[in-house]
Amino acid sequence: MRQAFYQIVERIPHAKVVTYGQVAALAGFSGRARQVGFALAGMPEELDLPWHRVINAQGKVSPRKHTRFHEFQHVLLEQEGIVFVDGRIDLQKYRWDPAPEEID
DNA sequence: AACTTGACTTCCG
DNA sequence: CCGGAAGCCAAGT
Numbered sequence: 001m002r003q004a005f006y007q008i009v010e011r012i013p014h015a016k017v018v019t020y021g022q023v024a025a026l027a028g029f030s031g032r033a034r035q036v037g038f039a040l041a042g043m044p045e046e047l048d049l050p051w052h053r054v055i056n057a058q059g060k061v062s063p064r065k066h067t068r069f070h071e072f073q074h075v076l077l078e079q080e081g082i083v084f085v086d087g088r089i090d091l092q093k094y095r096w097d098p099a100p101e102e103i104d
Numbered sequence: 105a106a107c108t109t110g111a112c113t114t115c116c117g
Numbered sequence: 118c119c120g121g122a123a124g125c126c127a128a129g130t
Contacts, residue, residue, distance in 0.1 A: 001127085020112050031125060037111035038127060054111075062111045070111080108130080115123090 002039040004028060008103065009040070012053040015080045016096035017089060019057045026103060037062065052076040053096075059089040 004027035012018055018026075020033035029035065040051050052073040056062045061070045061077070078084065082094055 021114095024112090031113085032127090033112035033125080034110065035112090035126060040111060042128090051111085056111080057113055064111060065109095073111090106130105109128085110126105112125085113123105116121090117119105 001029070001035065002042075005036050005039045006043070006047060006049060009049045009051060009054060010047070011098065011102060012050050012096050015082055015094070017053045017055050017077070017082065017091070017094050018096045019055060019091075020062075021057055022095075023054060026098065033057075053080075055089060059091045060087060 005023055008018075008023050008026045020036040021031075023036045024030060024032045027036075036054065040049075040054065043049060043051060052061075061073045064070050074084065077089070082089055
């Protein structure tokens, strides 16, 4: 299950983002957005996934409770050229919209 | 085994 | 636009 999510996340192209719900759906687990977040929380760093390109449906980075990784995430996204407007990303513009064959 | 948590989403007021 | 509630379900207590 986590595998499926990782597989999707690792394909997110540079300067693009996807929502948790989208990752879940693409992985074949529609409706399990929370599990995506959970999977990423315990992600082995050696996989080196672009986890920062996964955001919530409101086009914002989801705030963590006990860490400041969301701030780091914000910076990483800007470094990729993604523009934040009022703390938000223009999903219409940056959302990754993969063709079925791009998913394996 | 019951209960709580949480990197979520959507609908309703 | 913001808060609450319901739906979701793996993990941790």
